[in-house]
Amino acid sequence: MTPQNELRLLPWSGPDGKPCYLSTDDGGGYMSRLADNIEAVQLGMAAQLVEQVSAALGDRDVGPEDLRRMLTELTRALRDVLRIATSRGHLLAGSELQP
16 A cells, blocks of 8 residues: 555656656555556566567577567566566555554
8 A cells, every 4th residue: 555645656657758656545546556457567568578588589580670679679668667666666665664
């Protein structure tokens, strides 16, 4: 549960790529559950991408365009995972303060 008066970094960006935050003391509310579900999808997609890239690195026939595309996708996935880690780390630190 998100501590009262704490902001949760959401797993999507707002206009102009600016971070979006949720202010709530209801960790089970609709927006919190939506954010949790999107984070789960992002983490699952990142895991699949790691498998694909690992396989491609072992394939000597993979062309530079394919590698470039995979690096672009891997960079995007890493940004998502870092955002999730930042958000969850903040939430964990806040929850440790709760009785």
